[in-house]
Amino acid sequence: MRQRLTSRLGRRIAQPLAFASAAVVVLAACSTGGKADGDSGKAGGDGDNGAPAAIVVEPGDAKAKVPVSRKVTVRAQGGSLSSVEVSSPGPGALAGTWSKGKSLWTSTTPLAPGAIYTVTATGEASGGSALNKTASFTTEAATNTFVGEYYPDKGAKVGVAMPVSITFNKPIPDKAAIERKLKVAASPAVEGAWSWMKDRNGKDRIDYRPEKYWKPGTNVTLRMDLAGVNAGGGVYGTQQRVVNFTIGDAVTSTVDVKKKTMTVAKNGKTLRTLKVSTGKKGFETWNGTMVVLSKVPTIRMNSDTVGIFGPEAYDLGSVKWDVQLTPSGTYAHAAPWNEGKFGVINGSHGCIGMSTADAKWFYQQVHLGDPVTVVNSVDTVAVNNGYGDWNVDWESWKKASALH
Template sequence: MVDGVGPGIPAGGEGTNGADGADGTDAAAQRGQEQRDQVQHRQDQGEQEQRQVWQPADSAAAEGGQDSAAGQSAPSPAEPAPADPSAETAVIRQVPVPPPAGREPAPADPSAQTAAIRHVPVLPPSVYAAESGPGQAFGSGATPYSADPAPDDGAEDADTAASGSLLSRLPRRGIIAAGSVLALAAIGGVAAAVTGGSGGGNKNNGSGTGAGSVNGGAGAGGSSPSPSPTYPAPAFTTVPADGTSNVDPSKAVTVSVANGTITSVQLSGGQETSGTLSDDKSSWTSNGVLNLNTSYQMQIQATDKGGKSVTKTVSFTTLKPSATIGVLEMWPGSDVSVGVGQPIRVQFTNYVPSSYRADVEKACVVTTNPPVAGAWHWVDSDMMDWRPQDYWQTGTQVSVALNLTGVRAGTHQYFVKNHSLNFTIRDTDLRLIVDTKAFKATAYQNGQVIRTFPIDTGSNDPRFITWSGTLAVLGKGNPVEMKGDYGNGDKYDEFVNWATQITYSGTYVHAAPWDGQIGYVNSSHGCIHARTSDATWFYNLAHVGDVVQVTGTSKTVAVTNGFGDWTIGWSSWLSGSAYGATLGGKPVSG
């Protein structure tokens, strides 16, 4: 409770409007009487600090708060008297604030027991009546000025009556004075219950810069903690979508997420499928292809921007193809040792249209130790070969994985089975260089000449010219039956010994003891004739994949007539690839 704040309210002030209560009602008169009774009651309570009252300038009031002399004339109602300089301040008491439950009360600060406020002059009653506005004078029967609007039903708000009923009954200047006193009292340590910060508001939701509302007003001294931030949940997009059937197994499965990052993707069905996550972890793409006619389930985990984990499960089924394709044959075969000129060859059971060849090449992965780059080349519509740019390094280990199951190789054609093979490049690099014009052959082993011997190759008849080109040994036989019927009595059917094959069309390096022109004339039907001792020596030394290079003729061997792969230059070889050069199955610059 604050003592000595504001002027007293005259018990019977006259208003300048509404005299005789012509416009008033009994209820208004009753309220006016109640107001006067309350003021009188407060005065009767014995306020301990006397409020400053205006006195005329010629007043003979004694110092120390004595009453003015009797018979003193009152100031004119029309002129408010100036404040008494001797009463510039009034004293208010500190009202202690009870400590919170469970805590000892803090000792009062002796230096803050009182607070001084500046004197607020009290105007004559007639001025208050005039300030109140038409129909607002006390005692006139009209409703006085109120800081808080009265309830519609006329009932007094209990909280308002407890916290500020007196202020609600004061004229505007009285309210301003009372508000000033309350502000100074709060600064001096006086505790007062306020309904909000400066700027307005009621006790339930006041806002401003003061000490916040009793019931949660937002102020600098009483703000509530901010709620935890919320983030949108990750949104998933998958291809295929959940529940899709007849999915093309050759197409990659993709996952993308908005409002989050992918932490894991597991795709299982006929086999576990790996994938690649983007650098920003917003998308994932499967590697390889899926099985045909198989049910798959994919489980995706992602986190939102706040770190909360979300899981999504997607199910789909791949199609059953109406046509299939397979592998007819592979060279050089598995678990064999071959020469440095041996390419890898795969022949399919049906042709593969050019628009599907890149996918087929991609699925056929060649890995080597030591690592070496190479490329597939379509030597025919149903056949492709893989080789390095140069001859193999001796001792290289080669693995071929044909991951073809589910790969699409036509409009309705799919591979249905995987294949693989492993082989080794032998430790000896053997090459035979045949110079048809010089009628001789030179053997090199690991770069060193180890033997030179005379030969006789095909005649100048276009039918019998020996194929030029770089070839690989296909196999050996001892003996080998050879037949030919070229007309005009040129016919034979003989068994020859120490025969080493280099083309499918029937070119061999073999012994020809009947040929007396070896080393002088080219007179054969296309084979390379050698003396028995030289043919035997080469036969015993050669392996499948060893290089035989023939030079000096007008005919170039076809790639598919044996293994004529090395006859093609590297740039031309790459032009026959739909996917390009690879290293360990991964694309590389050619």
């Protein structure tokens, strides 16, 4: 029986940043021999050609809010810079580049909307005295922002088929701009690629996977540097995330529709071959690889939720040991009402049914991200029906990257 997915695990959505106001002045060392707030340096001849030495920040302490299109520049007037840090509690630190001689630092990371930034810089005047600068400014609040709902969750241990998946709450016209700010690193290292698709709800989604399943024990890190990134049409990101997760044992299951069996293996060693009953004619179980999305010990299955009415309708209030494989409603579960059909007849409405004892055993073996591959059936599961990513060949997968 196919049931509608009502929830997904590991949901983490960033909230928009709080807005604040601040203020822009260019701070410089006083020419009378005194020191301005946050500054240190000599007047007069301490700089080149007798000019006052100073660190100048643009934008500095400002009354007007700063457009996110602005770059931050830090200049050593009559000297050189030693260090520059531009940071915000939400979006994090900005990256930047140095000029030759380190007299100028220019930001390369976009500013995030509605954020307060603090600039801290040190340097040395040409006459040898120390220069220091602290300044802060607030960026304009974006009128339109987006966030990405990502999986798996931070700290999770998942199966070898679990992709990194991000679904966005707003359309993403400039997919290349977003993809450039998404990074996945793995240890041990493995080649992987991003691929764009439309989720089942029509939202823009991007998944990352290796060419083949992850190796057990792999440590994976997702970096989302989306704060201040324009997704197109003035829709700005607000998220800065670092998400670490690990890959567990390789628990793989293969369902043969013709043989009516499911073979379960762990790290290459077969554990058991179970007798099953899959979808009958007109309700065939999806062919191809599906990935475990969730597990619940008991669930109600009502055919109304998946559009099955009339003579084929059903309403079962206590279905045991349910392993969800697709949002469209494919489960592997106990089906005691089909006793006598396991290994003999395919009699379900698309789910993988088995005895209660076998279903409980299977439930205990598998976890989020484990692959279940169906062979000798029809209608391969769609790439966006859960994680049908593995049904796309590698070359086609890479071509769906916005940076291909």
